[in-house]
Amino acid sequence: MSRPTPLSNRIEHWLPRLVLAPSLLVVLVAVYLFICWTGWISLSSSMIVPKYDFVGLNQYVRLWSTPRWHTAVFNLFVFSTLFLALTTGLGLLMAILLDQKIRVEGTLRAIFLYPMALSFIVTGTAWKWILNPALGVQKVINELGWTSFVFDWIAQPTFAIYCVVIAAVWQSTGFAMAIFLAGLRGIDNSVIKAAQIEGASLPRIYRTIVVPMLRPAFLSVIVLLSYIAIKSFDLILALTNTGPGSATEMPSTFMYSATFRRDQMGVGAASAMMMLMTVAAIIVPYLYSELKESRDGH
Amino acid sequence: MTNLKRMLLAAALGLPFAGQAMAQTKIEGLHVWTSASEVGALKVITDKLKTMGFEWQDSAVGGANGANAQQALRTRVAAGNPPAVMQFLGFEGLGWAKEGVLRSLNDLYAKNSWKAALPPVMLQFLEQDDSFFSTPINMHRQNWVWANKAVFDKAGIAIPTSWDELIASAEKLKAIGVTPIAMSDESWQIEELFESMLIDVNGPDFYKKAAIDLDETALSSPEMIKTFELLGKVRGLHDAGFTGRDWAAATNLVANGQAGMQIMGDWAKGEFLAKGMKPGVDFLCFPTPTATPNYKFVFDTFGGFKIDNGDIAKGQDAVAEAIMDPEVQKKFNLIKGSIPARLDVPMDDFDDCAKRSFSDRVAAIKDNAIYGSLTDGFAVEPRFSGVFQDVVGKFFVTDMSAEDAVKSLVDGINNAR
Numbered sequence: 001m002s003r004p005t006p007l008s009n010r011i012e013h014w015l016p017r018l019v020l021a022p023s024l025l026v027v028l029v030a031v032y033l034f035i036c037w038t039g040w041i042s043l044s045s046s047m048i049v050p051k052y053d054f055v056g057l058n059q060y061v062r063l064w065s066t067p068r069w070h071t072a073v074f075n076l077f078v079f080s081t082l083f084l085a086l087t088t089g090l091g092l093l094m095a096i097l098l099d100q101k102i103r104v105e106g107t108l109r110a111i112f113l114y115p116m117a118l119s120f121i122v123t124g125t126a127w128k129w130i131l132n133p134a135l136g137v138q139k140v141i142n143e144l145g146w147t148s149f150v151f152d153w154i155a156q157p158t159f160a161i162y163c164v165v166i167a168a169v170w171q172s173t174g175f176a177m178a179i180f181l182a183g184l185r186g187i188d189n190s191v192i193k194a195a196q197i198e199g200a201s202l203p204r205i206y207r208t209i210v211v212p213m214l215r216p217a218f219l220s221v222i223v224l225l226s227y228i229a230i231k232s233f234d235l236i237l238a239l240t241n242t243g244p245g246s247a248t249e250m251p252s253t254f255m256y257s258a259t260f261r262r263d264q265m266g267v268g269a270a271s272a273m274m275m276l277m278t279v280a281a282i283i284v285p286y287l288y289s290e291l292k293e294s295r296d297g298h
Numbered sequence: 299m300t301n302l303k304r305m306l307l308a309a310a311l312g313l314p315f316a317g318q319a320m321a322q323t324k325i326e327g328l329h330v331w332t333s334a335s336e337v338g339a340l341k342v343i344t345d346k347l348k349t350m351g352f353e354w355q356d357s358a359v360g361g362a363n364g365a366n367a368q369q370a371l372r373t374r375v376a377a378g379n380p381p382a383v384m385q386f387l388g389f390e391g392l393g394w395a396k397e398g399v400l401r402s403l404n405d406l407y408a409k410n411s412w413k414a415a416l417p418p419v420m421l422q423f424l425e426q427d428d429s430f431f432s433t434p435i436n437m438h439r440q441n442w443v444w445a446n447k448a449v450f451d452k453a454g455i456a457i458p459t460s461w462d463e464l465i466a467s468a469e470k471l472k473a474i475g476v477t478p479i480a481m482s483d484e485s486w487q488i489e490e491l492f493e494s495m496l497i498d499v500n501g502p503d504f505y506k507k508a509a510i511d512l513d514e515t516a517l518s519s520p521e522m523i524k525t526f527e528l529l530g531k532v533r534g535l536h537d538a539g540f541t542g543r544d545w546a547a548a549t550n551l552v553a554n555g556q557a558g559m560q561i562m563g564d565w566a567k568g569e570f571l572a573k574g575m576k577p578g579v580d581f582l583c584f585p586t587p588t589a590t591p592n593y594k595f596v597f598d599t600f601g602g603f604k605i606d607n608g609d610i611a612k613g614q615d616a617v618a619e620a621i622m623d624p625e626v627q628k629k630f631n632l633i634k635g636s637i638p639a640r641l642d643v644p645m646d647d648f649d650d651c652a653k654r655s656f657s658d659r660v661a662a663i664k665d666n667a668i669y670g671s672l673t674d675g676f677a678v679e680p681r682f683s684g685v686f687q688d689v690v691g692k693f694f695v696t697d698m699s700a701e702d703a704v705k706s707l708v709d710g711i712n713n714a715r
Contacts, residue, residue, distance in 0.1 A: 049372065049376070049397055062714075068688055132539055134537060154542075155541045243542060243691065245692035245693070246692055261680060263680050
């Protein structure tokens with residue numbers, strides 16, 4: 001039967017493309033075009049305003065000769081690793097515990113999810129006071145009688161980055177929990193019942209059956225959290241303002257200060273390109289493997 | 299026609315004209331002033347502008363030590379929509395003047411002989427390629443010590459005459475249970491301390507070589523190591539809660555007697571005055587101690603962007619004239635806490651700190667001992683002063699040695715050249 005395709009079929013065929021076209025165009029210009037532009041600037045001698053000359057990789061050499069940039073890169077790895085591991089781990093644990101058909105689940109869920117409703121600026125400012133040894137936790141515990149208790153990580157250049165991790169984990173764990181909880185609710189109960197009949201213990205059921213089945217939830221959590229980790233700019237500014245002594249510098253804060261504070265637009269662009277390449281090096285293979293498998297699976 | 303109808307007609311015909319006569323050209327000014335004293339001071343300029351027939355359209359972008367305003371400005375210049383008037387600090391104006399986007403004020407400078415009315419050291423920040431592009435409203439002094447008089451009396455401390463004496467008095471304050479020096483772990487606040495030591499201990503000529511000419515021999519000299527060692531002695535003379543503290547919060551610690559003193563520019567004075575405290579009675583202001591008196595300045599200027607509109611150009615001239623008006627400078631600085639940029643404004647109505655600042659400035663101009671503040675962007679371009687800030691901040695909060703600090707300072711400056 002070779003009849004010409006009816007109009008409605010053709011509309012069905014073209015409509016999704018038509019609808020997506022404007023947003024695709026915006027993404028092309030606002031994301032990819034400006035990535036290229038930043039790449040170009042990073043090869044120029046731009047200082048206060050963009051300058052379109054060519055100085056090769058000079059700005060990258062300058063960038064990697066800046067000790068503060070080394071701190072920033074190191075911090076990004078420490079922060080992202082700990083933040084992803086702790087948030088995912090705690091979020092999963094909380095989701096599993098909440099999934100045990102407990103009472104007041106709704107209330108608890110709201111409480112755990114609530115920090116996500118705050119902006120990082122609020123979280124940062126609140127934790128800045130909580131972690132301040134003269135105002136927060138240390139003071140409270142000292143006044144309760146344990147006078148030798150010291151918790152001044154935020155004042156210690158080597159530990160300050162962990163304060164940023166604490167605040168970020170506090171804010172985002174509820175969010176990871178919510179996604180995992182949704183994933184858990186999607187798992188067929190009969191699978192678990194069958195395993196129980198076979199005599200598997202509850203931890204074993206979770207380890208070998210439930211958690212592997214949460215793979216799509218893991219994908220969402222990890223992609224969204226890495227994106228939060230990289231844009232943690234506002235949290236740093238509010239919590240430590242890159243201090244003490246640039247100890248909590250991040251690539252994003254470095255880029256901002258180079259471009260807008262220190263008139264080193266070329267260096268700023270180079271740091272932005274390094275950030276992009278780092279993220280791409282990690283996220284692209286991960287997305288590729290995850291999405292490829294799901295396509296093969298269906 | 300009834301009376302009412304006639305009135306309505308007259309109103310309908312007359313209003314557009316009346317409206318035109320009243321409509322003032324709007325002059326948009328982008329600036330970073332958002333605190334109460336800053337806004338109050340700015341109003342002195344805008345009120346004057348109103349009498350000259352122009353309306354100030356306020357665009358205040360506060361926050362991030364001026365970085366937000368700089369970002370807003372870059373975006374707007376790139377989009378071809380610059381503000382009519384922009385506030386500049388330090389090298390910011392020079393950078394834009396080099397790009398050729400600022401309007402020349404040479405005619406006004408010549409007509410009103412403003413050049414002669416200003417301290418000569420200011421001119422390098424107002425002029426690029428023989429063209430004046432901005433006008434200064436004030437001058438802040440950076441190297442001040444602010445002290446609580448009651449606390450000083452209780453500890454039996456006299457005004458120190460050298461940094462060693464100042465540190466010895468700080469130890470005395472510690473002994474009576476007061477935080478000796480109110481400060482923050484923010485790098486720029488530590489740098490305020492460092493740059494005062496740099497000029498006080500080594501003299502103005504060395505400061506010029508190291509912090510302005512960025513001479514490598516001076517930067518890597520034993521004098522530099524000595525300065526870092528002196529800064530190292532201040533480690534531990536602050537309280538534990540100094541993390542991320544705002545400078546004004548530190549000033550308040552001095553004002554309410556929890557801390558003895560603070561080293562900060564004279565924008566700190568407003569915090570004492572706002573509490574009704576009197577200089578010399580409730581609080582003390584004295585320059586950072588030195589054997590070689592010097593004066594370190596910071597000042598605010600306003601310049602105009604080239605905009606193809608005759609009315610706006612007239613407005614930009616009016617802003618410059620308002621700023622350079624001696625009466626405006628007097629009223630503005632009484633509120634802001636600084637002293638007039640002009641040398642010929644009578645100081646009778648000012649407080650003792652401002653009078654001291656004014657007379658010290660005259661002396662420093664004579665002795666060639668007046669230089670721009672490093673921290674606040676009047677010594678070197680931001681990419682260099684940023685390196686000082688990085689190194690000084692890191693040195694203070696870690697156990698870095700003075701030798702290592704000097705080495706990373708030299709490396710950092712060379713990397714930014």
